[in-house]
Amino acid sequence: MPSVPLLLAVLMGTGGTVVLASTFLPSASSDRVLALVRALDVVAIASSFTFTRLLQGRRRWAQHAVMLTATLLVSLAVLVSGGGGTALVYAVVYYPVVVYGFFALSRLGALLHLLLITAVGAPLLASQEGVGVAEQVVLWGVASMLGLAVAWLVAMHDGSETDQLTGLPDRAGTERTLERALRRPLGSSSEHHHVAFALLNVDSFSAYNATHGAGAGDELLAQLATTWASALPEDALLGRWNGDAFAVVAPGRTAHQATLLVEELRRSTPAGVTASAGVAGWGREETQSMLVARTEGALYLAKQAGRDRVHEHSGPGTDGREVRRGLARVEFEVHFQPVVDLATGEVHGAEALVRWAHPTRGLVGPDQFLPDAERSGAIVDLGGWVLREACHRAAGWAPTPSGHLPHVAVNASGRELADPLYAAAVEEALISSRLAPSRLVVELVESDYDIASLDLVANLHRLRSMGVRTAIDDFGTGSSSLERVRLLGADLLKIDKSFITDITSPDAKAPLVAAALAMADAMGMAVVAEGVEEPHQRDWLAARGCAFGQGWLFGRPVPASPTGDLPAAPLGSTNRTSTHAG
Ligand code: C2E
Ligand code: MG
């Protein structure tokens, strides 16, 4: 739909210009009348600029001021017209005022302005010479018809994409607005063409519905729709995305500016209600669905992080330039999380987990930049750096009290494993760090690779022949099949933390964990349980023969110690002895 300020500029600006031009053409009016009409016209054209700007801000009263000013100017023209045909011609200029009212205002607002125009215009025309009742009936009859027709067209357009409950554009309407916003206006350079998209989700909406009784949820959504829509600037759009989620299309804004807007909306939720939001700014070359997917991802992360917050996606950056720049400036860090031997409680090794000490964003977790790094291929450089760093650190770790030399586990994404030079890079890292190959574990995220890739098979074969061990990471989350596990021939199986949370009590059944342990045993793989947070989970796993555990119970990922020690597992690693290597 064309924007309201634009329509105003067109109607008031061009209407004024036409009338102004007419005053210089042969006319029945006196010079005095023409001079007065010209003056009124100049005021009309000048005020069209002011009002257009006011409407671009969020001043709702400006709509009524526009209508009143236009009504006044047309009425003055009728008043000075000298009557007859000229008076009627100037009264016709009420028409665009009526049209604008029914386009830009609520139906009731527009109707009230139409009544006001008639109440002012009719007596005014009646006081002019040569205007009869018949002319007035036609004039006001046509004005009402025009209003009705515009209201009809607007309703037809809105109704097709309007959410019944909230009166907001529905998902289709919102998507169409976003699509239009992404089309760069002619003449604007792409660097300055910003569009941000946000999704807001009411937290614990089903619980709200359950506790507040039937219909309360709908009332809440309708209330939020009204509050939020009126809190947004005129050029931003609030739409209903689905069930309890709203969307904001914010043209001309960066992700950061949209985050500030969304924070403002979140502050206006009623007491006891919170909302989470994801925000993303459109990136050049990015499609609409990529932008929406990134926003959905950001919303997911906001929910994951505990709800009642906004997560701003860092940007598409699909060219990986930022990651490579970060690498060149040595902004990345490797943190290590201990892997503990559940039978002895001793630290058995550690997993290397990359972090980005970003100059403006602070310490950024891998979820924030790995997807971009993978899409762009920068992961190969980044992973290579993590590998070398991890091997060098691990080479300095001393044996544990029982004499075991701790291993280091490094994650490898599908993209790295499909790189024909991956195994060679591993070999180089081992040689230059002098780390024994048996002390390195390469973790493959289960769903992350193409088992049919020849390069991947060759890499795995070469790693194995060097004596490097491999682990299947996040087991149970992806498209796992026994066939895939068998084909990979890994040495270790890491059961994903989402399964370990099933161990809710010391006598929990947790059948999937039990099944994974049995399968690994049958296939001769040792098991690492990920995400162990509770002592009873550790005891449950140890009692069922799980060899290793990793999780906050034993220690969070920490930066490499300046003394070169292996990360300790001081708390909860065991109820027997607590050990520290080095
Ligand atoms: P992952 O390999 O499964 O690593 C374990 C993740 O679980 C880490 O998240 C770790 O901080 C987290 N974690 C460990 N114990 C607990 C716990 O008790 N509770 C909970 N809630 N979480 C726990 P992080 O560091 O955010 O890493 C996320 C993923 O990013 C990793 O999952 C891995 O797939 C990937 N990643 C990390 N570093 C690298 C890297 O250098 N290269 C590649 N390709 N991927 C990496
Ligand atoms: Mg891992």
Ligand code: MG
């Ligand atoms: Mg994992």
